[in-house]
Amino acid sequence: MEAKNLTVCRNARLAEHLYLMEFEGAFTPPALPGQFIHIKIDGLFLRRPFSVAGQKNNRLAILYKVVGKGTEILARKKGGETLNAIGPLGKSFPVIKKWKNVYLAGGGTGIAPLIFLADKLSGEDVKITFFYGAKSRGCIGFEILPAGINFVFTTEDGSYGDKGLLDRAVCGFIGKNGRPDVIYGGGPAGLLKKIGRISEDFSVPAFVSLENRMACGTGICYGCVTKIKTGSGWEYMRICKEGPVFNTKDIKWD
Amino acid sequence: MGLNTLGVKIGGLSLNSPVIMMSGIFSYGEVVLDYLDYKKLGAIVTKTVSLEPRKGNPQPRVWEAPSGMLNSIGLQNPGIKAFIKKGLPAVRKNGIRIIVSVTGNSAEEISGIVNLLSAEKIDGIELNLSCPNVNRKELMAAQSPEMTWLLVKAAKKECGRIPLIAKLSPNVTDITAVAAAAEDAGADALSLINTVRGISVDVEKMRIMEGGLSGPAIKPAGLRAVYDVFRKTGVPLIGMGGIASGRDAVEYILAGASAVGVGSGFFSNPFLVDEIYRALGDFLKNNGIKKLSCASGLLNEKEKKQAGQPRRKRKV
Ligand SMILES: Cc1cc2nc3c(=O)[nH]c(=O)nc-3n(C[C@H](O)[C@H](O)[C@H](O)COP(=O)(O)OP(=O)(O)OC[C@H]3O[C@@H](n4cnc5c(N)ncnc54)[C@H](O)[C@@H]3O)c2cc1C
């Protein structure tokens, strides 16, 4: 992990509330899909965590949604400005060679780490199906979707792809095409919880990226914890350290 | 500036650097951060450990505040026995001086926990009398001079030769009375301040978030506490609260601190330890001061001299 200044080289609005920021200056060691960077934003005390959405050569990308003060400031950043970031942080998605048929299921900005994962896996001999859920057509970031991958879209208002929620699309797809070897997920807790249920119902391993408010980002403050099952019950574990990627069978949902 | 000029003694504990990572800011010291220069840290204080394991508080636990943050971690910890068995060996691997922060609800609990620790190879014990995030309806020990005296006394009886530090709260009418009680009961040093109690209001969700306020917002309160306690006690002070730059640390030293505590400012600025270390060294050099201990409380001493009071010899 490193703490360094990254230079913004592109900051573009891709869709409603959805922004892509590209930086010059990758980390050593390089980030793996599922890991995040912790960005210092001027005027705010706490850093803000963002999943790495892509990394090529000396470039790094994040995808973000404007939800509050910090992301509003980010959206106004111009090319050439710098931001201090700590990264890469947290555990990445586990990838096993024998998993040849993989599903990625992401809602909103939860697709960010999955885009990176899809990009990594697409060079391998792996069949990828990417389920992308959004509020409406205007919220989908078409530009960043990697080529050569089978996409299944759902929108809440039915303006693009199937109308309805993403987990239903995943279930329906499994019904028609059979079980995948693994499911990777990102997005709102409600969706991730349902992915956990699908994992149980179909006996497919599933790994999801969790989010919580964070302070340190590096495992030293215990601010971002979530309930994880242990032999005797459950314990609060750190999303920034033991996660953000967890096996759904270990997560104790509230 | 070499290590010696910045070396300090805190309640019998010799440190190579006056920069201390405070409790709750650095886990138990086992996490390795590649960008941190551990040589510039005099010691680390562990996250507070209790006799029994504690799960800690539910989410949300951290929240942005104007020039700072609120936290409500609730002393999540594995309990003293598990800490001694698993936590301590992991910290020792980092080769850094360890001050173990402990808490307890009664003199018996404090005696028990300090007794268990007294057999361990550690460099200090900090008694956390001031966590705002457990038993919110009850007083914190550090809100009562009597309770403070009782708990410090209980710890002192059991800690043997391990230096004992009492950590005090700013949420009091007169912190100097509590500090005097802690000194009287045998504390070798004092840490001040812990977080300031606060809440944040979420208008959309119509709820509040309770926690302890830290960060630059509380620096004036921390400086005030150190400045006042310096005059009323003779024990060394570890000053903290809102230190976010090297200059902030110099201010604490001038107000009366012998060493400075790095807190939540480290979350913001990963290079804070280096910056403080450099600024303290530069300050001594630029002012022709030989040792950091000669700068501790300079402002205080100046005021006393003007008032015609004698300089008070401080313990180390
Ligand atoms: C490991 C991790 C990876 C993340 N990856 C991405 C990503 O790739 N893209 C993206 O857009 N967002 C991501 N997030 C969420 C992102 O960190 C928050 O949206 C951001 O911190 C909000 O900052 P703000 O100042 O704009 O909002 P604030 O003003 O702080 O808060 C506004 C709203 O955002 C919510 N919020 C604040 N902090 C967080 C947080 N850490 N997690 C979840 N919700 C939060 C609050 O509940 C509130 O409703 C990630 C979070 C984590 C923990």
Ligand SMILES: Cc1cc2nc3c(=O)[nH]c(=O)nc-3n(C[C@H](O)[C@H](O)[C@H](O)COP(=O)(O)O)c2cc1C
């Ligand atoms: C996330 C967090 C956790 C903390 N946990 C503890 C703790 O367990 N014990 C303790 O004595 N102080 C704890 N503190 C208080 C700090 O040690 C310090 O006294 C306080 O944050 C003020 O310093 P600062 O403004 O530099 O952060 C905690 C502070 C924060 C921000």
